[in-house]
């Protein structure tokens with residue numbers, strides 16, 4: 001119930017006075033209420049839970065942490081001593 | 091897929107595993123609160139690939155697991171009524187009461203429907219004015235904004251044939267209960283990313299200080315989890331009891347102010363029973379007086395229903411990180427996902443079910 005994967009806002013709508021949107025989650029379109037992300041605009045990514053968008057994904061933050069990790073790899077500080085682990089969900 | 095693939099990168103995961111191994115000098119016990127994280131950790135074999143000195147124990151953060159048996163019984167009684175359309179998130183339908191589950195009520199002619207959002211339940215109420223539509227409002231702080239909005243909207247529109255059966259719980263009081271237990275072994279926490287998306291992580295700072303534990307909000311993908319574990323180990327090794335966010339793209343210190351606003355307008359903090367654990371003071375949400383007419387327990391007079399747990403089940407200890415599922419004598423014997431005896435075997439997010447599914451240990 002607490003898992004939520006990121007989706008991209010495709011379209012804004014209104015239903016019964018509530019701000020709603022169509023969100024593309026991994027290729028399937030779902031409706032979500034956008035009342036808790038009033039500043040969202042089409043094209044942004046968000047986390048949807050129980051039919052509600054809860055947070056606009058912070059692109060800058062996401063980029064920052066990935067950059068840091070990438071540097072970690074490139075610095076070669078840690079020589080992998082074994083094969084990468086089998087992550088089944090890849 | 092954006093925001094998914096990069097967090098499943100095997101090379102990055104390996105780097106993080108190596109770094110965790112490099113900085114760990116002694117045994118640490120870390121609890122992931124969230125059942126979704128438990129599931130991801132076990133599915134990806136993260137607990138198996140970590141150094142032996144890092145022990146992950148699984149927390150109570152599975153809404154299906156902690157919804158008390160009384161609430162399930164109340165749902166079954168309400169759902170069996172002729173005038174009722176009973177609506178719920180799909181995961182609650184398989185949860186057995188003392189003798190049946192919601193699927194069985196449906197097979198026996200009850201109108202039980204799975205909805206994705208509580209707003210869909212409200213729509214069913216608008217479409218069926220001659221029926222009573224009840225939504226099973228369970229969950230943690232992640233579902234609270236959705237459930238609150240359905241009630242808020244029903245009140246605003248004057249939809250009178252809608253009500254909610256509430257079993258809404260919160261993470262920080264459960265952490266306090268775990269840390270206060272004389273049997274506690276948890277030294278650091280991974281906090282549940284999406285709970286923190288709603289509430290922010292500032293509310294964990296007093297817990298970290300009071301109990302001297304580091305707390306690290308993180309996400310659900312392998313790289314998120316490993317980055318969270320790495321940070322927790324770093325803080326433990328340094329003797330620091332800080333709250334450090336490792337899910338910056340989704341979690342802020344303050345959380346979501348709009349969601350918090352509606353939660354506090356519709357709900358108030360109350361004592362709540364947790365399945366397998368018992369009552370935790372000020373750990374749940376109940377409808378405020380202004381919204382009492384939307385309370386299904388009162389509308390259908392089911393407040394007095396009680397229920398008895400299986401005496402074999404040790405899920406209370408499992409949910410508090412005191413026991414691993416395989417330490418339970420009923421695990422994979424009397425108790426399986428097809429015939430669950432306890433809460434943590436019922437839900438796919440439950441620790442017992444995850445161990446069973448992925449053949450652990």
Ligand code: SF4
Pocket residue numbers: 402403404405408415418419420421422425426430431432433434435436442
């Ligand atoms: S294996 Fe079954 S009986 Fe044992 S603790 Fe888990 S849910 Fe309870």
